[in-house]
Each structure stands twice: as C-alpha cells, then as structure tokens.
Amino acid sequence: MKKYISFFRLRFSMELQYRAAALAGVATQFFWGAMEILMFRAFYRTNPGAFPMTLQATCAYVWLQQAFLALFVTWVLENEIFDSILNGNIAYELCRPVNIYNMWFSRNLAMRISGAVLRCIPILLFAAFLPAPYGLMAPAGLTNFFLFFLTLLLGVGVTVAFCMLVYMLCFFTISPMGLRIVTVSMVEFLSGGIIPLPFLPDGVKQIIELLPFASMQNVPLRIYSGDLTGGGTLRALLLQVFWLCILVAAGKILDALAMKKVTVQGG
Amino acid sequence: MKLYGKFFMIHLKSIMQYKTSFLLSCLGQFLVSFNLFLGIYFMFRRFSQVEGFTYSEVLLCCGITLLEFSLAEAFARGFDTFGSIVSRGEFDRILVRPRNEIFQVLGSRIELSRIGRVLQAIVMFIYGIRASHIHWTLTKAAAVALMLLGGAVVFSGFFVIYASICFFTIEGLEFMNIFTDGAREYGKYPVSIYGKKVLQLCTFVIPYALIQYYPLLYLLDTGEAYYALLPLAACLFMLPCLVLWKIGVRHYVSSGS
Amino acid sequence: MITMQDVCKTYKVSKRDAGFSSAFKALFHKEYELIHALDGVSFTIRDGEMVGYIGPNGAGKSSTIKILSGILTPEEGTCLIDGLTPWKNRIEHVKNIGVVFGQRTQLWWDVPVLDSFELLKEIYRIDAHAYRRNLEQLTDMLGLSGLLQTPTRQLSLGQRMRCEIAASLLHDPKILFLDEPTIGLDAVSKLAVRDFILRLNAEKKTTVILTTHDMQDIEALTSRIILIGRGHILLDGNLTDIKEGFASTDEGLASFYQSHNL
Structure with missing residues (x-):
C-alpha cells in the first residue's frame, strides 16, 4: 500500500510543477462547459417540452463533467504503458516485485485523481457562482451528495478497470493503436461524454444504460442533480459494482494469460 | 510552389513507409468526428430544429466547419506542432536555410491522415446540401469555396498565434485549444445559437462568424448578398497573426532559447 | 574572411529552486539571473583556414556558432562574414554556409537519403548541373554510393553522419560549421x-x-585552436601551446582548464 501512496505523491507534486498547464486546463474546461451549456440552452429555448432533464440538472451535469474530466476521459491512456508493451521494456517491469495489474491500476488511478483534484476546485467554485439555472446548483440533498461521492469513486474504478482491459489486450494484438482508437471514441459516446445519456431516444437509451460505459460518469453526474432517484439510483449503483467486479476479474484473467505469454515467448 | 511539391512528395513517401499506422490514424480521425455527428444526430432525434435551423442545415454547417478546420490542420500542421519543432532545435535548422521561415514550417509537417475527417466532412456536407433544398447556383458554389478558403486561413491564423507564443513559453498553451479544437467542436452549430453575445464576439473580435454563420445565411437565402464575401474579410485576420510571428522570430533570434 | 569584434551575449535565466514552497513563490514572483555567455569575444578567421573551437560545456561555444550562422543576435559587438552581418542579412548569409549539428539530423527520417538531398536542392535553389556535379563528388569522397537509396532510419550512426555532412555541402558553401561531428x-x-x-x-x-x-579530432584536423571559457577567449594559438610538457593533449587541456578554474 505504501508504494502506491508514494507513487500518488510523486504524481501530485508533478502536477503542481506544471501549474501553468493546470491553469490553462481549467480555462479550457470552463470555456468548454460554457459553450456546452449555451448549446443546450438553444435547444431548450426552441422546445422545452422535449427536454428529458431539467435545464438546471443538465447544467450541473455539464459543470461536473468538466470539473472531473480527468477522472473519466479515456483518451489519457498512458503512452508509456503502450510503448513498454510494444518495445519489450515490459521485461523490466516484470523484474520488480509487484503485480503488473495492481501497479498499473493504482498508477492510472493516481494519475486521474491527481489530475482532477487540482482542476476541479476552481471550476466548481466558478460554476457555483453563476446564476441559476446556468450554474452548478447545490446537490439535491445530503443523501444525494453522499451517493454522488460513492458513485463517483465507483465510476472512476470502472473507468480504470476498463482502461486496464485495453492495456492487457495490447499483449494480444499486433496493433494496439487501432484498438485504442476504436475503444476511445466508442467509450466517449456510450458513457455520455458527448451528450448525456437521457437525451438518447428510448430503446437505444435503455440498452446503453446497461453497458459498463454507463457506469462511468453517467451515474454520479446524474445523481448529484437529482435526475436519478430512488430505485433508479439503487439499480445504477448495483450495476456499477457488478461491472467493476466483472471488469477487474476479466482484467486479472487477461493479466495472467499475458504474463504466461510474455514469459513463454520472451515478450 | 515547386518546393512545396517536393515537401509534399516527401511526406507522401514517409507515409507509405507506415501504411497501417496511416490507415489507423485516418480511421481515428473519422471516428472522432463521427462522435460529433452522433451528437447532432441524437439531438435532432429529439428536437426538430434549433433556433430556426433544421437538421440538414446544421449538418451542412458542421460539414463546412469541419472541412475548413481539416484543411488548415492538414497544411498548417507545422505550426500546430511547433512546440516540438522548437524544443527539438529544428527551428535552428530552418534558420540556417536561405528560405522564408513560414514556408519552411508549412512544409515541415503535412498531415495527410486528416483525410479521415475530410471524408466525414464531405459526407455531411453532401447530405446537408441534398436535404436542405438549397437552390444551387454558380455564385453559391463560389461562396462555399470562399468559406473554405477563409476558414482555412482563420484556423491557420490561430495555429500561427500558437506557434508564435511557443517562442516565449511552452507552458500552459493548452488554452489555445479553445480557439482551434473548441471552434471546430462548437462550430458544428451556426454561431448564432450560442446567443447574441457569442455572435458579436465571433463577428468583431475573432472572425468565426464570418466564415460560418453569415455565409451560411447567404446559402440558405436568408442573408444579404454581401455575406458571401465576408470570408474574404476574415482572411485579414492573418495579418496580425503574421506580425506576432515576426515578433516571435525576433525574440527567438535575440534570446536563442 | 570572418571577423568578430567584442561580441557580447547575455541570457536571462529564471531561477527556480526545488521544493514546494519555492514553487509556490515562483507563481507570483520570478527571479532572474543574468548569464554572460559571451563577454567581449573577438577573433579573425581567414578564408580556407581550419579552426578548432573548444572549451568546456557551457563556455559559449554554441552561442558563438549560433551567432556566426545568423540564428542568434548578440547585444554588442560586430561580426562580418564576407562583408555580411549574419543576423542582419541572414537569408543572404546562410546561402554561403553549411552547418552540421552532430546531435541532430536534417535528413528526413523515413525516406531515402537521396530524397532529402533533392529537397535541399530545391531549398537552396541549386541548379541541376552544379547539383549533379557536387553530388557525384561528395558520393565519391564520402563513399555514399550504397547509402543514397536507403531510408535514413536504417543507416548506422556513422553512415548517417557522412550523409549529414554531404547534405550540408550540396550547395557548395564557402564556410562549414561542424558542431561535434564525430560524437x-x-x-x-x-x-x-x-x-x-x-x-x-x-x-x-x-x-x-x-x-x-x-x-x-583537433590533433588530426586543425593547427589553430581558439579556446573559450566563461565567455572569454582564453587562448588563440596552436596545439603545442596546450600540449607542451604533457603526455597527451587531453591532459594538457585538463590542466589548462584547472588553471583557469573552469
């Protein structure tokens, strides 16, 4: 456990070093959020009746999405890991007395959390002071807030576990780049990164909500604003736990297979 | 021109060395912008129009913006990746050659994999044209050509600004994405839907509306005739960018960073 | 003919200490340090001369080369190379020089060397006749005949350096700058x-x-050496000035550096 914490600290102080980049990131994400909201406002004005969420919940969704961007985006996969698999440097990693899956999992987690912690505060603060309904409202209730936190953590877990699958699959494919491109753009849409999932038409929506991708950012962001309540929350929470277990188990199996492959074939 | 042809051939030959990787990045470009399309598609499954624009009109707009951006990115990629050119010392090499620096930077990177996005843009564009019942005339075709020209120039202008800042600092340049990737991303809808203030900003401060919204109105027969010529005015945006570039080069030569 | 007269170049470098609190401080207030890379450098090099320009790391060698090749503008001093000031008449000046940066490549990585050469032919506007003649000559002198069709990335370091040198000489420059060509x-x-x-x-x-x-390199190539340290020219003479009384040039040089606290 200690080595994972020290890795986290290292990442964090690195992030601090690049504070100009962090600042620029905040500005960019703030702009992104504002434009996104202006776009939704245009649709809302045109036909409020067709809106599947309240405008306020949509805005909260957008701001939280921007604030916690680093937690959920899949395009920040670590190039280092891809390279080490491709060029065989992975052999060095195998020499260390740690399990590859656990190490990469915690590395990835550390990277996401340290990236988000610094950036989320200014964005959340800014958004909180914007006038309703365009700003970030207070959470719908204390329970919502608690559940938001819980599902946020589970969501990050599912995201990382999914990324681990991509890494692990790289051991078995000759073209990790292709795999990466396809998964990244697919996940972005299916997880609600382009438009929130409630905006999808019925039928499509119900199916997508069952997929592991819906257990990433979709759940916490909608719980916060009270868009997801009651039985829906429970179902989403259980789905998150379910997918986390499945993805981690699948990753572990692939990990074992990959290690066998590497040690037999020499990388 | 002959020199640019040579640059182009060299890039083509380089790509041929890595065919799979090239095809994959084309695919990547296609998929990334396909998400853009999906976003529009599903919004219009729910809403029939937005601020007076229909689905096909928005697709037309999105296709044109995407084309403008892809053209700029394909040919001005050297400026877009200028940070690495400076940090790897390649700019020194450019300076010891007896040709204009801008021209050499343009030639140093030509990103042909953007063809993936261009294809996507063309498909949207054609669908938009066919479905939006525009009565096409020669002048309208010319207006589209002007839009593409003006758009490519404006986006390239932002790449040049980005590159000029690289001479001073490479920290925190991420915010420039707002003007390039951000404009591409949100240029999928006509600028006016984002509200009056954004429209004014994009008319008078940064000329995005001049290459997108106004000429689009002309194409849809709801705008004045002179709107078609506004992309030409937008090209003037390049002038301050080039001044900034000159200042950057002068700084580089005097500080040798 | 190259003449440099009292050339000075100062860099402003931002100071940054390690540690959390100083990183935080630097957010609001930056301290600068002035580094005198060149402090009154003067020398003259005649046409056809071969000169070794040496000195420890950070002594100002690359600043000098950059000034001579027009990439860097000094604050003070004059420099004339065949009647031109490099940083004022850069484009005109660089037509007459060739530069080899030992650590970097100017050849396109993924295409045959010959393609890079053809591009340089366009960049320097070399006429077809002169290009063919130079290429033949260089191919012969550097033994490139088997290499020109090979992509750069497949060449060994030695092969690449030979191609690199040829690339810098295609336009028949009067002056050649070699920055660590044998590294x-x-x-x-x-x-x-x-x-x-x-x-x-x-x-x-x-x-x-x-x-x-x-x-x-110096022993094999040059009789004259210019030695720079901390921005000053410390020695402009020949090898024997350094070597005298020592078993090898390296020892002589080390002792020279020590005696000047370099």
Whole structure:
C-alpha cells in the first residue's frame, strides 16, 4: 500500500510543477462547459417540452463533467504503458516485485485523481457562482451528495478497470493503436461524454444504460442533480459494482494469460 | 510552389513507409468526428430544429466547419506542432536555410491522415446540401469555396498565434485549444445559437462568424448578398497573426532559447 | 574572411529552486539571473583556414556558432562574414554556409537519403548541373554510393553522419560549421569523417570551424585552436601551446582548464 501512496505523491507534486498547464486546463474546461451549456440552452429555448432533464440538472451535469474530466476521459491512456508493451521494456517491469495489474491500476488511478483534484476546485467554485439555472446548483440533498461521492469513486474504478482491459489486450494484438482508437471514441459516446445519456431516444437509451460505459460518469453526474432517484439510483449503483467486479476479474484473467505469454515467448 | 511539391512528395513517401499506422490514424480521425455527428444526430432525434435551423442545415454547417478546420490542420500542421519543432532545435535548422521561415514550417509537417475527417466532412456536407433544398447556383458554389478558403486561413491564423507564443513559453498553451479544437467542436452549430453575445464576439473580435454563420445565411437565402464575401474579410485576420510571428522570430533570434 | 569584434551575449535565466514552497513563490514572483555567455569575444578567421573551437560545456561555444550562422543576435559587438552581418542579412548569409549539428539530423527520417538531398536542392535553389556535379563528388569522397537509396532510419550512426555532412555541402558553401561531428562514432567512421574534412579543406579551400570535445579530432584536423571559457577567449594559438610538457593533449587541456578554474 505504501508504494502506491508514494507513487500518488510523486504524481501530485508533478502536477503542481506544471501549474501553468493546470491553469490553462481549467480555462479550457470552463470555456468548454460554457459553450456546452449555451448549446443546450438553444435547444431548450426552441422546445422545452422535449427536454428529458431539467435545464438546471443538465447544467450541473455539464459543470461536473468538466470539473472531473480527468477522472473519466479515456483518451489519457498512458503512452508509456503502450510503448513498454510494444518495445519489450515490459521485461523490466516484470523484474520488480509487484503485480503488473495492481501497479498499473493504482498508477492510472493516481494519475486521474491527481489530475482532477487540482482542476476541479476552481471550476466548481466558478460554476457555483453563476446564476441559476446556468450554474452548478447545490446537490439535491445530503443523501444525494453522499451517493454522488460513492458513485463517483465507483465510476472512476470502472473507468480504470476498463482502461486496464485495453492495456492487457495490447499483449494480444499486433496493433494496439487501432484498438485504442476504436475503444476511445466508442467509450466517449456510450458513457455520455458527448451528450448525456437521457437525451438518447428510448430503446437505444435503455440498452446503453446497461453497458459498463454507463457506469462511468453517467451515474454520479446524474445523481448529484437529482435526475436519478430512488430505485433508479439503487439499480445504477448495483450495476456499477457488478461491472467493476466483472471488469477487474476479466482484467486479472487477461493479466495472467499475458504474463504466461510474455514469459513463454520472451515478450 | 515547386518546393512545396517536393515537401509534399516527401511526406507522401514517409507515409507509405507506415501504411497501417496511416490507415489507423485516418480511421481515428473519422471516428472522432463521427462522435460529433452522433451528437447532432441524437439531438435532432429529439428536437426538430434549433433556433430556426433544421437538421440538414446544421449538418451542412458542421460539414463546412469541419472541412475548413481539416484543411488548415492538414497544411498548417507545422505550426500546430511547433512546440516540438522548437524544443527539438529544428527551428535552428530552418534558420540556417536561405528560405522564408513560414514556408519552411508549412512544409515541415503535412498531415495527410486528416483525410479521415475530410471524408466525414464531405459526407455531411453532401447530405446537408441534398436535404436542405438549397437552390444551387454558380455564385453559391463560389461562396462555399470562399468559406473554405477563409476558414482555412482563420484556423491557420490561430495555429500561427500558437506557434508564435511557443517562442516565449511552452507552458500552459493548452488554452489555445479553445480557439482551434473548441471552434471546430462548437462550430458544428451556426454561431448564432450560442446567443447574441457569442455572435458579436465571433463577428468583431475573432472572425468565426464570418466564415460560418453569415455565409451560411447567404446559402440558405436568408442573408444579404454581401455575406458571401465576408470570408474574404476574415482572411485579414492573418495579418496580425503574421506580425506576432515576426515578433516571435525576433525574440527567438535575440534570446536563442 | 570572418571577423568578430567584442561580441557580447547575455541570457536571462529564471531561477527556480526545488521544493514546494519555492514553487509556490515562483507563481507570483520570478527571479532572474543574468548569464554572460559571451563577454567581449573577438577573433579573425581567414578564408580556407581550419579552426578548432573548444572549451568546456557551457563556455559559449554554441552561442558563438549560433551567432556566426545568423540564428542568434548578440547585444554588442560586430561580426562580418564576407562583408555580411549574419543576423542582419541572414537569408543572404546562410546561402554561403553549411552547418552540421552532430546531435541532430536534417535528413528526413523515413525516406531515402537521396530524397532529402533533392529537397535541399530545391531549398537552396541549386541548379541541376552544379547539383549533379557536387553530388557525384561528395558520393565519391564520402563513399555514399550504397547509402543514397536507403531510408535514413536504417543507416548506422556513422553512415548517417557522412550523409549529414554531404547534405550540408550540396550547395557548395564557402564556410562549414561542424558542431561535434564525430560524437558517438566508431573508430572507422571517425577516421573517414576526419579524412574527408581534410580533403575538403585542401581541395575546395572551404573554411572549416569545428567544435568538439574530442582532442583527437583537433590533433588530426586543425593547427589553430581558439579556446573559450566563461565567455572569454582564453587562448588563440596552436596545439603545442596546450600540449607542451604533457603526455597527451587531453591532459594538457585538463590542466589548462584547472588553471583557469573552469
């Protein structure tokens, strides 16, 4: 456990070093959020009746999405890991007395959390002071807030576990780049990164909500604003736990297979 | 021109060395912008129009913006990746050659994999044209050509600004994405839907509306005739960018960073 | 003819200490340090001369080369190369010089070397006849015949350096700057490069200015050396000035550096 914490600290102080980049990131994400909201406002004005969420919940969704961007985006996969698999440097990693899956999992987690912690505060603060309904409202209730936190953590877990699958699959494919491109753009849409999932038409929506991708950012962001309540929350929470277990188990199996492959074939 | 042809051939030959990787990045470009399309598609499954624009009109707009951006990115990629050119010392090499620096930077990177996005843009564009019942005339075709020209120039202008800042600092340049990737991303809808203030900003401060919204109105027969010529005015945006570039080069030569 | 007169160049470097609190402080207030890279440097190099320009790391060698090649503008002093001031008449000036940066490549990585050469032909506007003649000559002198069809990335370091040198000479420059041309090369390649430089200087009367840390390069190539340290020219003479009384040039140089606290 200690080595994972020290890795986290290292990442964090690195992030601090690049504070100009962090600042620029905040500005960019703030702009992104504002434009996104202006776009939704245009649709809302045109036909409020067709809106599947309240405008306020949509805005909260957008701001939280921007604030916690680093937690959920899949395009920040670590190039280092891809390279080490491709060029065989992975052999060095195998020499260390740690399990590859656990190490990469915690590395990835550390990277996401340290990236988000610094950036989320200014964005959340800014958004909180914007006038309703365009700003970030207070959470719908204390329970919502608690559940938001819980599902946020589970969501990050599912995201990382999914990324681990991509890494692990790289051991078995000759073209990790292709795999990466396809998964990244697919996940972005299916997880609600382009438009929130409630905006999808019925039928499509119900199916997508069952997929592991819906257990990433979709759940916490909608719980916060009270868009997801009651039985829906429970179902989403259980789905998150379910997918986390499945993805981690699948990753572990692939990990074992990959290690066998590497040690037999020499990388 | 002959020199640019040579640059182009060299890039083509380089790509041929890595065919799979090239095809994959084309695919990547296609998929990334396909998400853009999906976003529009599903919004219009729910809403029939937005601020007076229909689905096909928005697709037309999105296709044109995407084309403008892809053209700029394909040919001005050297400026877009200028940070690495400076940090790897390649700019020194450019300076010891007896040709204009801008021209050499343009030639140093030509990103042909953007063809993936261009294809996507063309498909949207054609669908938009066919479905939006525009009565096409020669002048309208010319207006589209002007839009593409003006758009490519404006986006390239932002790449040049980005590159000029690289001479001073490479920290925190991420915010420039707002003007390039951000404009591409949100240029999928006509600028006016984002509200009056954004429209004014994009008319008078940064000329995005001049290459997108106004000429689009002309194409849809709801705008004045002179709107078609506004992309030409937008090209003037390049002038301050080039001044900034000159200042950057002068700084580089005097500080040798 | 190259003349440099009292050239000064100062850099402003932002100071940054390690540690959390100083990183935080730097957010609001930056401290700068002035570094005098060149402090009144003067020398003259005649046409056809071969000069070794040496000094410890950070002494100002690369600043000088950059000024001579027009990439850097000094604050003070004058520099005339065949009647032109490099940083004022850059484009005009660089037509007459060739530069080899030992650590970087100017060849396109993924295409055959010949394609890079063809591009340089366009960049320098070399006419077809002169290009063919130069290419033949260089191919012959550097032994490139088998290499020109190979992509750069497949060449060994020694092969690449030879192509690199050829690339810098296609336009028949009067002056050649070589920045560590033998770094990382094996013995055979080193000898080949040195041999070529000697022949180039003898046959074409090209002025050669060479920076290197390899004293064998200097011994093999140049009689005159200019030694720079902390922005000052400490010695402008020949090898014997350093070597005298020592077993090897390296020892002589080390003792010279020590006596000047470099």
